[in-house]
Ligand code: XBP
């Protein structure tokens with residue numbers, strides 16, 4: 001079946017947003033609220049097992065803070081903290097500190113030139129997606145993506161496949177007509193469960209994840225002067241960066 005669309009995860013895939021973006025913003029929200037919750041780099045790596053900021057805060061309290069006495073309106077507190085965290089995160093992006101990962105802009109531009117449709121499937125909030133696209137690509141980059149499936153638009157976040165079903169439904173495409181791009185095991189499980197072939201680009205937090213079943217696992221998408229490393233999944237014949245030609249070969253394979 002011909003390739004019609006690329007569906008991208010955001011955090012960790014389009015950009016390395018977790019350690020110096022989301023994590024920092026969570027901590028700023030905690031300080032502002034007068035809470036002693038602090039997420040260092042290592043702890044945040046463990047907390048990433050749970051997708052979604054609100055879900056992650058609940059998990060932190062349940063799992064790591066038995067000493068914390070939940071107030072009756074704990075859910076309201078979590079929601080308020082998440083709003084504040086989104087404010088801090090989007091302000092951080094506004095400072096331009098978080099660039100796209102290697103090869104991302106090149107692949108997006110190639111897809112646009114060749115009429116391959118683009119979409120997003122993420123657990124983060126819509127505001128965070130548009131802020132990242134605006135600051136890391138261009139003010140009109142959100143319009144490059146035909147569907148942006150984000151955050152609470154589905155009830156169950158990744159590794160549940162719901163966000164991918166949501167995006168496929170709006171694209172009116174079958175999984176075999178699309179390729180997903182992810183950086184984490186939770187993301188891969190979500191895409192796989194929706195029937196999508198998946199390209200993985202790892203990062204420092206996800207390098208040791210289990211990526212069995214991925215079409216290919218790379219360190220990044222690569223650029224002409226900056227070759228990718230294939231970590232597993234597919235014997236690439238001479239290619240040094242990921243483009244639509246290589247994608248076509250992956251699609252034809254298996
Ligand atoms: C990323 C996530 C998100 C972000 C924080 O998932 O798990 O929870 O860490 O985002 P994906 P919010 O890579 O699938 O986008 O705080 O906005 O939920």
Ligand code: MG
Pocket residue numbers: 009010011012013182183184187
């Ligand atoms: Mg991700």
